[in-house]
Amino acid sequence: DGGITQSPKYLFRKEGQNVTLSCEQNLNHDAMYWYRQDPGQGLRLIYYSQIVNDFQKGDIAEGYSVSREKKESFPLTVTSAQKNPTAFYLCASSRGTGRDYGYTFGSGTRLTVV
Amino acid sequence: AQTVTQSQPEMSVQEAETVTLSCTYDTSESDYYLFWYKQPPSRQMILVIRQEAYKQQNATENRFSVNFQKAAKSFSLKISDSQLGDAAMYFCAYRTSETSGSRLTFGEGTQLTVNP
Numbered sequence: 001d002g003g004i005t006q007s008p009k010y011l012f013r014k015e016g017q018n019v020t021l022s023c024e025q026n027l028n029h030d031a032m033y034w035y036r037q038d039p040g041q042g043l044r045l046i047y048y049s050q051i052v053n054d055f056q057k058g059d060i061a062e063g064y065s066v067s068r069e070k071k072e073s074f075p076l077t078v079t080s081a082q083k084n085p086t087a088f089y090l091c092a093s094s095r096g097t098g099r100d101y102g103y104t105f106g107s108g109t110r111l112t113v114v
Numbered sequence: 115a116q117t118v119t120q121s122q123p124e125m126s127v128q129e130a131e132t133v134t135l136s137c138t139y140d141t142s143e144s145d146y147y148l149f150w151y152k153q154p155p156s157r158q159m160i161l162v163i164r165q166e167a168y169k170q171q172n173a174t175e176n177r178f179s180v181n182f183q184k185a186a187k188s189f190s191l192k193i194s195d196s197q198l199g200d201a202a203m204y205f206c207a208y209r210t211s212e213t214s215g216s217r218l219t220f221g222e223g224t225q226l227t228v229n230p
């Protein structure tokens with residue numbers, strides 16, 4: 001079955017460390033997105049990519065980086081510059097960028113700073 | 115900038131009853147899509163229903179329906195015959211035009227409790 005796989009499900013990071021969250025899709029979707037979810041704040045967009053080798057900053061990109069070398073993969077790196085990284089991270093993909101396309105979401109990664 | 119507001123952080127409903135979740139949005143665009151997503155305790159996001167701004171007819175999916183008031187920029191979700199499995203966080207979302215990356219903008223969410 002097609003879908004989006006996020007790994008790991010839980011991730012612990014020490015202060016000053018960079019960590020990378022994986023997002024892989026086999027839906028042949030062109031667009032991919034990373035969102036951060038905090039209690040009471042809904043989902044906020046970190047980065048998005050509409051095509052391979054291209055990506056754009058979202059609303060809260062500071063302290064994060066991404067790459068899109070393959071259509072199927074859109075990894076997110078949380079760098080040491082991100083001062084409050086503890087959150088739930090959701091990856092999503094969309095068949096295109098048309099307004100009628102909804103998103104397919106992964107099951108998320110819970111990142112905790114220890 | 116587009117914004118989406120859900121003014122009810124929490125709602126509760128008795129099983130088999132009807133509940134309405136509110137959502138308002140702000141945009142200068144004339145053509146767009148609106149969505150309701152459900153996030154159960156598993157935290158998997160599930161699309162519940164969507165509405166195109168140009169369609170005056172309100173969307174319906176089984177027990178879920180919307181009341182779309184374009185002039186008022188309101189997009190409420192009605193759940194009829196509520197079931198225990200409807201308990202979840204519900205997010206209203208708005209999708210922008212392609213020139214803005216066609217990203218989804220989400221509201222803060224409404225936590226729905228279904229009482230047996």
